[in-house]
Amino acid sequence: MNSVTRLLALDIGNRRTGVAFAEVKAGFVMALDTLRHASEESLLDQVGSLVKQRGITELIIGLPRLPQGGEGSQAGKIRMLAAQLETELSLKVTLVDERYTSMTREKGIDPDAQAACALLSVVLDQRKREEEKIQ
Numbered sequence: 001m002n003s004v005t006r007l008l009a010l011d012i013g014n015r016r017t018g019v020a021f022a023e024v025k026a027g028f029v030m031a032l033d034t035l036r037h038a039s040e041e042s043l044l045d046q047v048g049s050l051v052k053q054r055g056i057t058e059l060i061i062g063l064p065r066l067p068q069g070g071e072g073s074q075a076g077k078i079r080m081l082a083a084q085l086e087t088e089l090s091l092k093v094t095l096v097d098e099r100y101t102s103m104t105r106e107k108g109i110d111p112d113a114q115a116a117c118a119l120l121s122v123v124l125d126q127r128k129r130e131e132e133k134i135q
Contacts, residue, residue, distance in 0.1 A: 007123070008050060009060040011098070011115035012078055017043060018112030021054055022120045024127075029120045031113035040081060044088065051089055059085060062119050063095040096122055 004025055011018035019032040032050070037043040050056065061082050064074045079095070086093040096119050106114060 004055075005058065006054055006056050007058050007060055007120060008047075008054065008056045009062070009116040009120040009123075010047065011062045011112055011119060012043070012081060013112065016112050017047075018110065018114070018116035019050065020113060020116035020120045021056075022124060024124065027124070029117050029124070031110065031117050034110050034112040040084075043081070044084065047085060048089060051091065056091065059089070059091055059093045060119050060123050061085075061093060061095050062098040062115065064098050067099070069099075094123065 004023060007022045007024065009018075009020040009022070015037060017035040017037065019035055020029055021032055022029045035043060035046045037046060047059075051059075059082075061078060063078055064072070066072050082093045082095055085091070098115075098119070
């Protein structure tokens with residue numbers, strides 16, 4: 001069994017989904033090509049392929065919250081997709097509040113991929129801090 005933790009982050013949109021990859025032990029985050037999809041089924045298929053290709057052990061998915069912290073209809077849709085991915089791919093899925101991933105847009109870099117990278121960076125930073133507290 002592979003003991004290397006490989007994360008795939010998704011910033012899910014209606015037609016475009018930003019994707020980023022991280023190998024925790026190596027400590028790097030890498031933007032991948034943004035997925036284009038016309039349906040949820042197409043998105044699920046493409047994510048499933050990426051999971052197999054990259055040996056992913058956990059999915060990180062951005063959860064769009066309202067400014068006050070509540071959840072609107074888009075968050076409900078993301079929660080349903082996350083549950084479906086978790087079941088179909090037999091993977092742990094972690095939802096991350098997108099409000100904590102604010103960032104400046106870098107010129108020439110796909111904004112969807114930047115958002116997915118920001119999600120991964122937040123998770124890696126949180127986990128590193130938690131690890132340091134334990135030690």
